[in-house]
Structure formats: structure tokens, C-alpha cells
Amino acid sequence: MEKDKVELVAIGGSAGSLEALLEILPALKPDFPVPLVLVLHRKSTTDTILTNLLQSRSSFRVREIEEKEPLRPGTLHIVPPDYHVLIEEDRTFSLDDSEKVNYSRPSIDVVFQSAAKVYQSGLVCVLLSGANADGTEGFRQVQELGGTTIAQSPESAEVGYMPGQAIAANTAGKIMNNKEIIAYLNAITR
Amino acid sequence: MERSISNEELELLLNDVLEVHGYDFTDYSRASIHRRVNRLLMLDSFPSFAELRFRVRNDAAYLKRFVEEITVNVTEMFRDPDAYRAIKELVFPQLFSKPFIRVWHAGCSTGEEVYSMAILLHEAGLLHKSLIYATDINPEVLERARAGIFPLSQMKQYSENYIAAGGTEDFSSYYTARYDKVIFNENLRKRMVFATHNLVSDSSFNEFQLILCRNVMIYFDKNLQNNVLHLFDASLEKLGYLALGAKETIKFSGIIPKYKQLEKHKIWRKIK
Structure with a gap:
């Protein structure tokens, strides 16, 4: 796909994905040209440790999503614990506290599916380390609507199960280690 | 792929619910309510949007279920x-x-x-x-x-x-x-x-x-x-x-x- 058509990068991670993020995020260029959305499985808490940690390692803006907030280029938007996040046609975030999906709220599938509907071929999704099957169905919809799906290679992931599920279901269009993911994302231009 | 209705179909349905039953969901955020309606389409095995629409318009008992399912009723004690x-x-x-x-x-x-x-x-x-x-x-x-x-x-x-x-x-x-x-x-x-x-x-x-x-x-x-x-x-x-x-x-x-x-x-x- 054409990297100058990318409009959004969405990253999903679960167990063991923080290590990957701490390698990938500091290596991304500071003037990252499109918005980034990060959905992580984490314990329900209102603390700001994750946001502060990722901000300290990133050269772009990192903030936890507030409802109705617009997606902004050069910003890493973190999905808050205990809510699903959806993206509206006008490219703002909506929060939703409905049933868990894949035993998870937030669910990676919900974010990927919602983003796919709005951004279609302009979406790049990355699925990192985890011990859950979340993300696979989201990947399916991203592919069907013309977006790009990248699974962290299971052998390079802390916990290979989650990206492995997407690969097994044939919904991962590309399989990359962290260095390749960094190079791919840094090649995105607008 | 999940069964789903289009944005236009969602607007038709919400207008029906308002005109026929007086429930106004037209100022609800679209992404969430759209997802809820798609979920209901699957849960209740409607073959197409037309069947869902007919049921919502004409079956008052089903309307109750519709309202309950498209609004989110997930809650817990002492949340936060x-x-x-x-x-x-x-x-x-x-x-x-x-x-x-x-x-x-x-x-x-x-x-x-x-x-x-x-x-x-x-x-x-x-x-x-x-x-x-x-x-x-x-x-x-x-x-x-x-x-x-x-x-x-x-x-x-x-x-x-x-x-x-x-x-x-x-x-x-x-x-x-x-x-x-x-x-x-x-x-x-x-x-x-x-x-x-x-x-x-x-x-x-x-x-x-x-x-x-x-x-x-x-x-x-x-x-x-x-x-x-x-x-x-x-x-x-x-x-x-x-x-x-x-x-x-x-x-x-x-x-x-x-x-x-x-x-x-x-x-x-x-x-x-």
C-alpha cells in the first residue's frame, strides 16, 4: 500500500507489549505525520503512570483519550482503562463502557474495527505481544476494508500468542520484528 | 464479516423509533449506537436490515428489547x-x-x-x-x-x-x-x-x-x-x-x- 495515504496508525498490545513499545516509540520520528492510537490491556486503574512513562520516552505528545477529543497528527492517544474507544466519522473519539470483548475492556478488536470503518485503506494496525486472542477479528475487518495489518513476529515478541493467533487466522498482512516495525512506521509520510 | 447496517440505514431506523414510538436517539453518538444496532442484528438473527426495521416499527414488545439493548446497561457496585x-x-x-x-x-x-x-x-x-x-x-x-x-x-x-x-x-x-x-x-x-x-x-x-x-x-x-x-x-x-x-x-x-x-x-x- 502507499505510505503517503496513511491517515492513522493503531497499535494493540497485551502481556509483554510494554517492552516492545519502549523500543518502538522512542525510535519514531518526532514530527510523526499522522495520529497514533494505542490500546493496551491493563488493570483497571485511573492512574497516569503509563501515560507519563510513554511520554518520557517519546518525542511526540502522549495523552490519555478524553471523550469527544479529536484525533491529532503527531499525538499518541492512549485508550483509557475500563472503556472501549470508538472513532466517529468526524474523527473524534467516543468512549463506551459496554460489555467486555475477548474478556477485555478496552478491547483491541473494538478499536481496530471502529478505526477500519472510518479510515479504511488509510489505516495501519500493529498487533504486539500478548497472551489473548484479541486483535485477530479486528485485523480481519481492517483487511476487508483495505487497511494494512502488521503482526509482531511471535519469536521476537515477549509473549507470541496474540500476534500468533492473527497469523494463524491469516489476518496479518505483514509479520515484522520491532526494527522492521520502526522502519515501516517511519516511512509514513503525508 | 460481521453483519452490519449502513450509516443511512441507521438514520432511517432512529427516525422510525422517534416517529413511531417517541424515543429520541438521534442525538446519540453514532459510533456506539451503530455498534449496538449491529450487535442486535446478530443477536436476534435478523436476515437483513428490512426485517429489523419492520419489527421495530410494528412490534411494541420488541421495541422494549430494542431500547434496552441499544442502550448500555453494564454497571457495577462502587465502580471507580x-x-x-x-x-x-x-x-x-x-x-x-x-x-x-x-x-x-x-x-x-x-x-x-x-x-x-x-x-x-x-x-x-x-x-x-x-x-x-x-x-x-x-x-x-x-x-x-x-x-x-x-x-x-x-x-x-x-x-x-x-x-x-x-x-x-x-x-x-x-x-x-x-x-x-x-x-x-x-x-x-x-x-x-x-x-x-x-x-x-x-x-x-x-x-x-x-x-x-x-x-x-x-x-x-x-x-x-x-x-x-x-x-x-x-x-x-x-x-x-x-x-x-x-x-x-x-x-x-x-x-x-x-x-x-x-x-x-x-x-x-x-x-x-
């Missing part, structure tokens, strides 16, 4: 324990001198938060002079709230939340377990009034010292949020409190100049 602790420590001390305390839980769903509030009021010695008005758009969920019967399997989590919220008693003393359910004590329920109320179309019905509306307005668009906040403002006495969900704010509404936020909590006091 910090918020309850803040109410206990910052709001209750201002209520001690009141002869009578009226609390409104708007959009209370199946009532878990209503029982949570009753327990906190009880422990503060305020319950006997309080009345909690618990309202929701769905009559069915209010029936469940009124019954006060919840799954036993949830009690471990609720007990942890209760302790984190600053509860001082043995949580299990508030209910009686039978098989896989628990029923909460009658003395809590005695201080609750349940009624249907639609935040979109119904008006203010009383004046309150405390209004709680948590994780309800996240489903509304900005315009409707603003209208509902004005409804709350009109229903709150001076120096009363408004408590919202962890990710909600009154910052972008017209009522903000009359309110002061309590530290970083999602609680605002009406100061004008």
Missing part, C-alpha cells in the same frame, strides 16, 4: 472507588446539617451504583434522612434495580471496590445470599424511589443536593450533553453537587461558570 471516597470525604460533610437529602441517580440502569450510594449514606449516618431517586429510560432495568438481586459471583469484586472506596463494615452484612444470587437488605431499598425518566425528552422533576450521572453522557453528542447538563443545573439546589463518570466533564458546556470542581475529582459544586 476513588469517586465514592471523594463523595464520602468531600460531599457528605456538607450534607450533615441538612434536614433532608435528595439524591438523583440519572441513568441508573440495574441499580448497582444506587445500592452503593445507599450503603455509603448508611455508614455516614445519613441514610435515614435521605431519599435516592433512581431513574432510567428502560422500565425493565428499573424492575431489576428495584428487586436488588445481583449475582453472587460479582460480590468478591464489589467487596474489593467497597473497601477501596473507604467502606468500614463487612460488605457481606448488606446482603443475604441464596444459591447464586444475593438480595440486598430492605433497609437500603426503603430509601430508594425508582421511576422511568428520559434525559432526552423529560424535564426536571425535583430539586436535589446531589446528582449522579456516571457514564451516561458519553453516549450523547455534544449538543445533547449540553442540554442534559442544563437539565441537571435546573434540578440542583445552590451549593449542590454533580458527579459524573471518570472521563466526563462539564468543561465545554454553558453551565461551567456556575460550578467549581472538587480538586481533580469529577464532582462539581454549584456555587451560583
